[in-house]
Amino acid sequence: MPAVVPSAATAHGSDEATVRRSRRSTPYLLLAPGLGWLAVFFVVPLFASLATSLQVPLVEGDPDQGYTQGFAVQNYVNAITEYWPQFLKSFLYAGIATLLALCIAYPLAYFIAFHAGKWRNIMLILVVAPFFCSFLIRTYAWKTILADQSPVTQFLNALHLLPDDRILNTPLAVITGIAYNFLPFMTLPLYAALERIDFRLIEAGGDLYGSAWTTFRKVTFPLSLPGVVAGTLLTFIPAVGDFINAQLLGSVKDKMIGNVIDSQFRIVRDYPMASALSFLLMAATLTIVFLYIRRAGTDDLV
Amino acid sequence: MARTQVVTGQVEDLHLVGLTKRFGTMTAVDALDLTIPAGSFFALLGPSGCGKTTTLRMVAGLEDPTEGAILIGEQDVTQLRPYQRPVNTVFQSYALFPHLDIFENVAFGLRRRGIKDVKKPVEDMLELVELGAMARRKPGQLSGGQQQRVAVARALINQPDVLLLDEPLGALDLKLRRQMQIELKRIQTEVGITFVHVTHDQEEAMTMADTVAVMNNGRIEQMGSPVDIYENPRTAFVANFLGQSNLLPGQVVGREDGVTVISAHNATFRIPTARVATDGDSVVVGVRPEKVTVRAKDRAGDLSGRNVLEGVVTDASFTGLSTQYLVRTAWGQELQVFSQNLSADDIVRLGDDVVVSWDPIHSFGLDGASDLHAGMDKELLALQSGDEPAQVG
Numbered sequence: 001m002p003a004v005v006p007s008a009a010t011a012h013g014s015d016e017a018t019v020r021r022s023r024r025s026t027p028y029l030l031l032a033p034g035l036g037w038l039a040v041f042f043v044v045p046l047f048a049s050l051a052t053s054l055q056v057p058l059v060e061g062d063p064d065q066g067y068t069q070g071f072a073v074q075n076y077v078n079a080i081t082e083y084w085p086q087f088l089k090s091f092l093y094a095g096i097a098t099l100l101a102l103c104i105a106y107p108l109a110y111f112i113a114f115h116a117g118k119w120r121n122i123m124l125i126l127v128v129a130p131f132f133c134s135f136l137i138r139t140y141a142w143k144t145i146l147a148d149q150s151p152v153t154q155f156l157n158a159l160h161l162l163p164d165d166r167i168l169n170t171p172l173a174v175i176t177g178i179a180y181n182f183l184p185f186m187t188l189p190l191y192a193a194l195e196r197i198d199f200r201l202i203e204a205g206g207d208l209y210g211s212a213w214t215t216f217r218k219v220t221f222p223l224s225l226p227g228v229v230a231g232t233l234l235t236f237i238p239a240v241g242d243f244i245n246a247q248l249l250g251s252v253k254d255k256m257i258g259n260v261i262d263s264q265f266r267i268v269r270d271y272p273m274a275s276a277l278s279f280l281l282m283a284a285t286l287t288i289v290f291l292y293i294r295r296a297g298t299d300d301l302v
Numbered sequence: 303m304a305r306t307q308v309v310t311g312q313v314e315d316l317h318l319v320g321l322t323k324r325f326g327t328m329t330a331v332d333a334l335d336l337t338i339p340a341g342s343f344f345a346l347l348g349p350s351g352c353g354k355t356t357t358l359r360m361v362a363g364l365e366d367p368t369e370g371a372i373l374i375g376e377q378d379v380t381q382l383r384p385y386q387r388p389v390n391t392v393f394q395s396y397a398l399f400p401h402l403d404i405f406e407n408v409a410f411g412l413r414r415r416g417i418k419d420v421k422k423p424v425e426d427m428l429e430l431v432e433l434g435a436m437a438r439r440k441p442g443q444l445s446g447g448q449q450q451r452v453a454v455a456r457a458l459i460n461q462p463d464v465l466l467l468d469e470p471l472g473a474l475d476l477k478l479r480r481q482m483q484i485e486l487k488r489i490q491t492e493v494g495i496t497f498v499h500v501t502h503d504q505e506e507a508m509t510m511a512d513t514v515a516v517m518n519n520g521r522i523e524q525m526g527s528p529v530d531i532y533e534n535p536r537t538a539f540v541a542n543f544l545g546q547s548n549l550l551p552g553q554v555v556g557r558e559d560g561v562t563v564i565s566a567h568n569a570t571f572r573i574p575t576a577r578v579a580t581d582g583d584s585v586v587v588g589v590r591p592e593k594v595t596v597r598a599k600d601r602a603g604d605l606s607g608r609n610v611l612e613g614v615v616t617d618a619s620f621t622g623l624s625t626q627y628l629v630r631t632a633w634g635q636e637l638q639v640f641s642q643n644l645s646a647d648d649i650v651r652l653g654d655d656v657v658v659s660w661d662p663i664h665s666f667g668l669d670g671a672s673d674l675h676a677g678m679d680k681e682l683l684a685l686q687s688g689d690e691p692a693q694v695g
Contacts, residue, residue, distance in 0.1 A: 200397035203364050206384040207391045208456065209414035215385075218410075222401045 053275030063270055075276040083260050083277060087284065090256040093171065093246075094239035097178035101186040101235050102228065104179070109190035109227070110220075114199070127187050139177060139248050146173050146249065169251040177245035185234040193227025194220075229296045233289060240285055257281055313340040314375030314463050316361070316496060321370035323356050323520075330356040332520035333370070338464075338498060338513075343490050345499045345511035349543065349677070353520040354500045355394075358466050361498065362391045374463050385414070390457035391466040395473050396449050398441035404428070404452055405437040411460040427459040430489065447478045454486070458493060467499040471506060483509045504544050508532065516540045518677065532590075536579040538668050541588050543677030548594070548637045550587045551670060562667060567633050571609045572662040584670025591638040593664035596627055599655040608659040613637065615654045625649065629658055 056070035112123045146167040205215030243258030264274035316338040323331040331353040338344045346354040359365040363384035371380045409420040428434045431451035471479045490497045508528035515525040524540045541547035552566025562575045571587045617628035627639040
C-alpha cells in the first residue's frame with residue numbers, strides 16, 4: 001500500500017500541472033477575438049486618424065490636390081479657433097439633453113423597479129421598443145411631431161410658452177430630440193441600479209425618522225448613483241458627437257461639432273481638419289468624463 | 303453609568319386592539335388583542351406565515367392594518383407614518399445603509415430629527431454594543447454578528463418607546479446566535495426599553511423573553527412566561543411547537559378534589575384539574591418526554607400515585623447527557639421519553655418490555671377536538687408518516 005500511494009500522487013501531480021498550464025492560457029484565448037477586433041477596427045483607425053490630423057496639403061491653398069503626411073499641429077489650433085462655438089454648443093446641448101433625459105428616466109425607472117409589479121417586463125420592453133425602429137426614422141418622426149402645424153407646437157403656442165412661436169429649427173428641438181433618442185440608454189442603467197436596492201433599506205429610512213423625500217435623498221438616490229453615472233455617460237458621450245438631431249431638427253445656426261466634422265469630411269474634404277476636430281472632441285469628452293467620475297466618486301459605492 | 307442614561311423619556315405600554323390584517327381573502331392577523339407592558343422583553347413566537355412579522359410591520363407602520371388600532375400609552379399611532387412613530391425596528395438581515403459608515407448609520411435617526419450634536423450619543427451607543435473601534439468602517443466590512451449589533455445600535459439610539467426585532471438572529475450561525483441572545487438580553491436590561499422580538503426559534507424566545515406569545519394562523523394561541531407555557535401548554539399547537547409532547551386522546555371518567563381522571567386505551571390517567579384546558583369530557587392527556595420515567599417491566603418498583611403505561615422500546619439513542627427512547631404502546635402509538643443518565647442500572651434496551659410512568663402534576667389536559675399534529679415540525683412529521691407504512695408492513 002505505502003508504495004502505491006506516492007506514485008499515484010506524482011502521476012496525479014503532473015496531470016495537475018498540465019491542467020494548470022492550460023487553465024492559465026484560457027483567459028487569453030477568451031480575450032483573443034475581442035482584442036483582435038479592437039486592434040483592427042479601433043487601434044489601427046485611431047492611429048490612421050491621428051496621422052491624418054497632422055497632414056498638410058500637397059499644394060498650399062488647394063485641398064483638391066490631396067494631402068501629404070506632415071506634422072501640422074497648426075491644424076489643431078485652426079480647429080479650435082474656427083469651431084470653438086460649435087464645440088461649446090455640442091457640450092451644452094448634450095449636457096442639457098442628458099439632464100432632461102435623467103429627469104424623465106429617473107421617475108420612470110423608479111416606477112418600473114418598485115411599483116410596476118406584473119407589468120414590469122412589459123414596461124421594460126416598451127422602454128426598449130423604439131430600438132426596433134431606425135434612429136434616423138425616429139428622428140424624422142420627431143420632426144413631424146415638432147413641426148410648426150403639429151398639435152404639440154400649437155398647444156404650447158396657445159399657452160404662449162415658445163419664445164420663437166415654434167420648436168422645429170430651434171435648439172429646443174435639437175435638445176429634445178437628443179433626450180428622446182437616448183432615453184433608453186438612461187432608463188436601463190437607472191432601472192438596473194434601482195432594482196438592486198433592497199427595499200428594506202428604504203423601509204429602514206422611514207423607520208429612522210426619514211420622510212419619504214428625505215429617505216429618497218439620503219438612501220435611495222445615493223444607492224442609485226452607479227446607475228445615474230452609467231446612464232448619464234451612456235447618454236452624454238454619444239450625444240456630444242451626434243449630428244443627426246442637429247441636422248434634421250435644428251437650424252443652420254444650431255450646428256453641433258458632429259455636423260462640422262461630417263461636412264469637413266464629406267463636403268469640404270479637409271480630412272486633416274476633420275481628423276483634428278475628431279481628436280479634440282475625443283480629448284474633451286474624455287476629460288469631462290474623467291472629472292465627472294472623480295466627482296461622483298463611484299468607487300466609494302458598494 | 304453612561305449606559306443607563308440612554309433612556310430619558312417615559313416608556314409606555316404598547317396596546318394592540320382588535321388588530322387585523324387581510325391580504326385579499328387571506329387573513330394574516332386575526333383580531334389581535336394584546337398589551338405589552340413597558341420595559342418588558344416580549345417574544346412573538348410562531349412558524350413562518352403565522353402573522354408574527356405582519357404584526358410587527360403594522361406596529362412599525364410599514365403595513366396598514368385592515369382593522370383595529372395600535373396604541374402606545376394613550377397615543378393612537380395607527381394612522382401615523384413610520385417616521386412619525388416612537389418605534390424603531392431591527393430588520394431581518396439588518397438593512398444597514400451600505401453607502402454610509404457605521405457612525406453615520408447609527409447617527410441616521412438622530413440627524414433626521416434635526417439633532418446637531420450626534421458625536422457623543424453615537425459614540426456612547428457604539429460603546430454599548432462594543433463597536434467603538436469600527437465607527438469609520440462600512441457595513442460590508444463587518445461580520446454578521448457585528449452588523450447585527452450595529453442594527454441594534456442604530457435603532458436603540460433613538461430611544462424609542464418600543465424596539466421591534468424581526469428575526470434578528472436568523473442570519474447568524476448557532477454559536478454566534480447563542481452569544482447574541484445573551485448580548486441582546488443584557489442590552490435590554492440596561493436600556494429598559496420594551497423589546498418586541500419576532501422569531502420562529504422557540505429556544506431563542508424562551509432564552510430571552512420575559513413573556514412569550516405563541517402565534518398560529520394569525521391568532522395568539524397562548525401567552526405567558528416561558529416556564530408557564532412550556533410546563534402548562536393549553537393547546538396541542540403550543541404543546542408541539544414549544545418543545546415536544548406525548549399526546550393521548552381519552553375520555554373524562556371523574557372529577558374530584560381538583561383532580562380530573564381520564565381513561566384512554568384501558569388505562570387511567572390523573573391530571574390536576576387546573577392543568578386541563580377544557581371543561582368537555584373529551585380530553586387529550588399530554589406529558590413532556592423529559593418528565594417520563596422508563597423502567598424495565600420486571601424492576602419497575604413502586605408506581606402508586608403515578609400515571610402508568612406499558613410498552614416495548616423500539617428505539618434508543620444515547621446522547622451522553624441523556625438517552626432518548628421511543629416506546630411503542632399496545633395500540634401502536636410511539637411515546638417519546640428523554641431519560642437523564644443518572645445510573646447505568648436505569649438503562650433499558652431495544653426490545654425490552656418496559657413501564658413508563660410520570661407524576662400526575664406533570665400531565666396536562668387539552669381539548670379532545672385538538673389536531674394532535676398541530677405545530678409539529680413538518681420535516682419530523684413527514685419522517686414519522688413515512689415510517690408508519692413500514693411498521694404496518
